[in-house]
Amino acid sequence: MAQREITNRTKSQADTVWLFDFLQKYWIIITGIILCYPLLKKWYEKFTQDAQERQLEMAENDLKIAMANPITKEIELTKITPRKDVHNIAESLAVWLGTNKQTKDAPWYTWITEPMSNFENERETINELLKVKNPTTVPLVIGCYYVITRRNLKADLKKYLSTSDLKKAPLFN
Structure with missing residues (x-):
């Protein structure tokens, strides 16, 4: 079983690196939300439009x-x-x-x-x-x-x- 290497980060590194870790882990979901939101919004507005x-x-x-x-x-x-x-x-x-x-x-x-x-x-x-x-x-x-x-x-x-x-x-x- 491979162990992860634990690195001690300084305070300034810890403040900025978490964002990159998050983006690296969830980049597909974030991209999907950015690309699909306008389509979903248009679809929602189309179905909520009343008959008049x-x-x-x-x-x-x-x-x-x-x-x-x-x-x-x-x-x-x-x-x-x-x-x-x-x-x-x-x-x-x-x-x-x-x-x-x-x-x-x-x-x-x-x-x-x-x-x-x-x-x-x-x-x-x-x-x-x-x-x-x-x-x-x-x-x-x-x-x-x-x-x-x-x-x-x-x-x-x-x-x-x-x-x-x-x-x-x-x-x-």
């Missing part, structure tokens, strides 16, 4: 597919309102705010490939907002904007426009 969230996610995915084709895009916009002027206002707002390219599912490098999506034209945006005269058309414009970009128009206006510009379009405050 799944339904919203599926509807958003359907919108994403519908926006790829101009015909289905027009059908989706017509479901909200048949008025072409509202469609044009929402489309113009998306272009002038730069959100027509920066949608929810746009890749992270969109700011490089679509440089105009980084800049908003405040004057043109305000002009488009002022085209909406009737308060009942505001929800229609917001709905069409959501279909086009899958983003919230009011949140984007607050994010991209100054408060003085927002005051010029009182219907969207």
